[in-house]
Amino acid sequence: MSRGALTLDDVREAAARIAPHICRTPLMTSGSLDALAGGKLHFKCENFQHAGAFKARGAANAVFALDGESAARGVATHSSGNHGAALARAAALRGIPCEVVVPEGANPVKRAAIARYGAKIVDCPPTMQGRENALANAVAKSGARVVHPYADFAVMAGQGTVALEVFEAIAPDVLIVPLGGGGLLSGCATVARALSPKTKVIGVEPAGAADAQASFRSGEVRPVSEPRTIADGLRATIGRPNLDIIRERVDDIVTVTDDETVAAMRLAFERLKIVIEPSAAVGLAAVMNDAIVLDGRSAAIILTGGNADLDRLPWSINKEAV
């Protein structure tokens, strides 16, 4: 597809296609967090999504958009996390094979989820080269369709359905979206631009993996050689098609530190009484630390997932280290 080709209609088609396979997640509010943030916050709870993350949407759209012949050969991807589980789930729902290349050292909670949905797990070394070689080998044998976690228009369109649900309920002054490879932000910004031009769209990424901010400013993909962040879902390098859409449709990209992210994650547990993973907390971290100043405005913050490692919650780990 050409640059910027993702449209609101693509997202609407995705919404119709995946409706039977995903759940419409709630928007939560909290008076005490509003007071702390200085604005009215609406949290889009994708931690309650099937397989515990918004990734169920893009994966379902990619899998159910395949024609019968392609589908029969199955799907494959490399993923250390939620996309792998989401693709495994979508493939199981359609009854087609799925292979997921998983790097050694991946989050064990997320690895277990991939296995639970019945995908074939292929181990690989924890490098980008290792992942790509393993995926190429797998696909060479099976002829499976590779579903990239974010640099894929069907995936972006599926992720955009998150914003579609937000704007069906409210028209926030600011839409705040965690940013790793940029699949969610691409889809959501496309929806926001079309449905609510006054809404500012802001991506948030970890300071230790701020490739997207650098890429956004320069116009070139600028990978970070060794991303360092607790937000394991946000370590990926922004995709080229994602960057093009984001430069056109997003107002700004801001960063937060891991300490800010961990504090925000804990705050969500404490005040919203919900479980979110570190990657999901960066939006709240941004408003709590004035990376985004609301000044009385309303915001929708996408809480992307809830697959936290409950045996190693980061504020406990930090405390032990002190």
Place this chain on the structure above:
Amino acid sequence: MSRGALTLDDVREAAARIAPHICRTPLMTSGSLDALAGGKLHFKCENFQHAGAFKARGAANAVFALDGESAARGVATHSSGNHGAALARAAALRGIPCEVVVPEGANPVKRAAIARYGAKIVDCPPTMQGRENALANAVAKSGARVVHPYADFAVMAGQGTVALEVFEAIAPDVLIVPLGGGGLLSGCATVARALSPKTKVIGVEPAGAADAQASFRSGEVRPVSEPRTIADGLRATIGRPNLDIIRERVDDIVTVTDDETVAAMRLAFERLKIVIEPSAAVGLAAVMNDAIVLDGRSAAIILTGGNADLDRLPWSINKEAV
């Protein structure tokens, strides 16, 4: 009021009275938990209630039912937990004074919540005698109305609104209610008997504080001299008026061990992606360990509160102790 005098109309009046001050909490479901439990589960999420627990309902009903003259003298209670915070909140909403007697050693999270709502905290020794003396002294000075955490008909009527919301949405085969002093169970059983006679109503209490089961069987209040359980909200001895209602309207009382409770609490975090406190987990613990066998039936399980100590989640503590 006379024995068994609590009626559905009392609960309906409470619902109308407290509607502006409480939130209507959602019912959550989980396909994976249904598969584990062997029945269809509906979780009533009072962890999302204001002040983090169903106690907001009974306290609001008691405070807003007072006439102007009584209200002006304020309210008081003794509480180591959620009732104290809920009463403090209700008093703040009505703009009247509130004193809460808090025993030394109480859960610091819950103590902080009481203070946050602006109540005057009165410390006392951690014995029933110490609590009662401190409360009597406080009330002698202020003339405040004592709002007992459960042996109070206005409180019971308020707690019963939880079940009113459940039965407005579904008519489960089984209604499962955590049981400490019996305020919630009294109110909910009254609603269930009136609206859905086929529904079995079952109270669940910790094996280490099983005064209610012994009292239910004997008809006499049978305190446990030293209740030992992690479920700090369920250590209280069942109230006399509560026991009368419960013997008339409840089908059975079952118990769960603390290990079962901790495992169920973790399961709620993991699968429902929500934060609940140990006391809230006993209902899920009962169905996961066959204290209640569903055998394909549907159940509504009341998750009573979410004020967990996030720095000392019990599965982490257990692991450290090994």
